[in-house]
Amino acid sequence: MTQTPSYQGDVVIVGGGLAGMTLALAMDQAGLTVALVDVLEMDEQIAPEFDGRASALAYTSWRMFEALGVAEYLRPHTQRIEHILVCDGRPYGGDKPGGPGPHSLHFDRREISDGDDGEPLGWMAENRHSRFALIQALKSKSGISVFAPARADRYETRGDGVELYLDDGRILSGQLLVACDGKFSRLRKQAAIRTAGWQYGQKGVVATVRHSEPHNGVAYEYFLPSGPFAILPLPDNRASLVWTEPDAIADALKDAPDAVFQEELENRFGDFLGDVRPEGARFTYPLGLRYSERFCDERIAFVGDAARGIHPLAGQGFNLGIRDAAALAEVTGEAKRVGLDIGALITLRRYEDWRKFDSVSLAAGTDLFNRLFSNDIEPVRQLRGLGMSLVNKIGPARRFFMRQAGGETGDPPRLLKGRRLDAA
Template sequence: MDNPEVMHILKGMDYDCDILIAGGGLNGPALALGLAQKGFSVIMVDARAKRARADSNFDGRGYALALASKRLLNALGVWDDVAKDAQPMLDIKVSDGRAGEGPSPFFLHFDHAELEEGPMGFMVEDRFLYRAFLSAVEEESDITTLNEDSVIAQDIFADGVTVSLASGKAVNTRLLVGCDGRQSGVAQRAGIKRTGWEYGQTALVCAIEHERPHNGVAHQFFMPPGPLAILPLPGNRSSIVWTETDEMAKAINALSDDDYMDVLRPRFGDFLGEISLAGARFTYPLGLTVANEFVSERVALVGDAAHGMHPIAGQGLNAGLRDVGAMVDVLTEARQRGEDFATLQVLERYQQWRRFDVQAMVAATDLSNRIFSNDNPILRAGRDIGLGVINRLPMARRQFMREAAGLTGDLPSLMR
C-alpha cells in the first residue's frame, strides 16, 4: 500500500506541536504567547536570524497601539517591558488643507479626557516592541522558535498538517497559522485567493526631531495626494507617515536628506518649531488586500496574511492583534469543550468573529482615503464641514474616540 493519504490515516499522526505559526513579525509572537499561556504547544518559524530586529539603534519606525492592544500586551506580560519607552497619545487633531497653506479652520479634536479609560493609544517604536516580544517568547517553555527557516510546503490530512521547512525539516502539527504577511505563502498553498487593489500612493516614513514639545498630541493632516500623520514619540521626536502619489514619492525619496526635509517642511508647518531628520527613511507602497477566506482545512490566517489596509487610521497592527485575541479565545474554548480545535467547524467561528469587523474597517479606511485624498472643491467643502460638525457633537466625537481606542465591538478576553 503506497498511497500516503491512506497510510497516514492507518498509522495516525505523531504531533510535534499543537500549532505551528509561520511568521515571526509581531502578530506571530503575540499569538504564540497567547496560545502557550493557555497550554498549547507552539512552534514559530521565523525567516530572520535570532534578534535580527532587536537592534537597539533608533530608526524611527513605530506603531500606534490602540488602548485595547495595550491591554492585550499587558495580558501577555509584554507591556511592562515597553511601557517606559511608550508615548501616550493624549489628543488627536484631524484637519484638511494643502501644503504650504496650513489647515482648514474646520477640524476634529479628540481629547483623551473624554474617555474614562485613559489615553486612546500609545506610540511604541518597533525596536522596543519586537525586543519585548522576543524576550517573552524565549522565556516561554511551550514555544519553540525556528530561526532562519521558512515554510515551503504543507500537506493537509484529516487529523493534522505536515509542514515542510526550507531547512529540510518536517513538522507535524494539528493546526497551521499563517502570520506571514500580505503575500502569505500559507494562504497561497491553501488555495485561498485575495481581493484588493493598489492606491497609486506610497507612504514615506521617517522620524523627526523638533524644537517644541508635542505634548502627546497626534496630528492627521489631509492633503490632496494623501494624509500626513505626525505621531508623538518620547522626547521631542515624532514619527512621520507621509503619503504621496507613487511618482512623487519616488522622486522625493531619491533626494538627499536636506532636500527631503525641504519638501517636508511646508507640509509639516512650524507649530513644533524647527525640525530635522532623525533616523532612517523608509517607503511602503499602499494598497488594499483581503483574503477571501480567513480559514481552510486546518489552516488559519492572522494579521496581514488575512487583511492589509490603508494606514490612514493606523489600525493595521491593531487589527492583527484583535485576530490574535479572537484566535486564542476560539481555540481555548473549543479545547475546553473537548473538540478538535483545528477542525474547519471550529476555525469558522474565528472567521465569523473577525470577518465583519475587518470588512467594516477596510471599508472605512478605503472610503476615507478616497474622500480625503483629492482636491475636488465640492468634496473639500463637504469634508471640512463634516469635520466641524462632528467636532461639535460630543456623543459622535466620543464614539469616534472609542473606535480609535479599539473599545467597541465584541472584544476578545485579552482586550477586556
C-alpha cells in the same frame, strides 16, 4: 520511510513578525503548545535600520500586552496618545505652509477615560522596541518553540492534523497551522483562497523627526491632495511621520538630498511644533488594500496582514492583527479545554465570524477616507471639512469613533479587556 517530525504540538505559526509573536504568546497563555517559524533570526529584527516604522497601539491592544507580560518591557519606550486631531491640511507653499487646516475633528481621551492618569487613546512605540519587548516575553515561555531562521515551503493536511515542510527538510506537525506571513501570504496562495484588492499608486514615506516644541501627546492626521500626512508622537520631542505620496514622488523623497527633503518636510509639516529636523533613515512602503475571502480553511487560519491589509491612515493595521490573535487564541484555547479539535473548520469558523465585521468595517472605512481626502477638488474639500466640523460637535459620535478605534465596540475577546486566558 516516513520522516519523524522535528516538532509535534498543537499549533504551528508561520511568520514571526509583531502579529505572529503576539499570537504565539496568547496561544501559550491559552494552554496550547506552539511552534513559531520566521525567515530571520529574531535578534536581527531589533536593529534600528531594519524597520523605521512606529505603531499606534490602541488602548485595548495595550491591555492585551499587559496581560501577556509584554508591556513591562515596552513601557519605557512608549508615548501616551492623549489627543488625536484629524483635519484637512492647509495648502502648502506661499505664506501659509503646512500645518493643520481650519476644519478639524478632535478626539480627547478624557471623554472616555477619567482622571489625569486615566487610560490614553493609545500608545506609540517604534516597531523595533515592540519587537524587542515581544522577544523578551517569548524567551521565558517553554511552551513556544522558535524555528528561525527557517523558511516554510508547503503544508499538507491529514485527517487529524497538518504538517508544515520547511525548505531545509524539517517537518513541523500540529493540529492547526496559522499564516502570519503578510499581505501576499504564500500559505494563503497554496490554500487557493482568493483575495480582492488593489494598489493605491501611493507609498508611505516613513521617517522620524525631532521638533523643538513639545507635542503633548497629540497625534495629527491631516490630509493633503497627495494623501494623508500623519504626525505620531514619540518620546523625547520626537514624532514618527507617515507621509503619503504618489509612488514616483515618494521614491524621490526617500532618495532626495538632505536639504531638499528638509524643505519639502517644512512645507508640509508647518511650524506649529517649532523647528523640525529628520533623524535617521527614511523608508518607503507601498500602500494598497488586500482582503481575503476567508479567514480560515480546514486546519489553517489567517491572522494579521495575511487576512487583510489596509491603508495605514487610521493606524489600525497592527491593532487588527492583535485583535485577530486575541480572538483566535481564545477560540482555540476553549476548544482544547473541552476536548474539541482546534483545527477543525467548525472551530475556526468561530474565529472568522468574530473577526469579519471589524475587518470589513475598517478596510472599507480606510479605503473610503483615502479616496475622499486624497484630492483637491474644492467643492469636495469644503463638504468634507464641514462634515468633520459637524461630527466634532456631536459628543456621542466622537466617543463612538474613539471606542471603535480602540477596539472596544462589539464583544471584545478577553485579552483585549486585560483578562488573562489562564485565569479562572
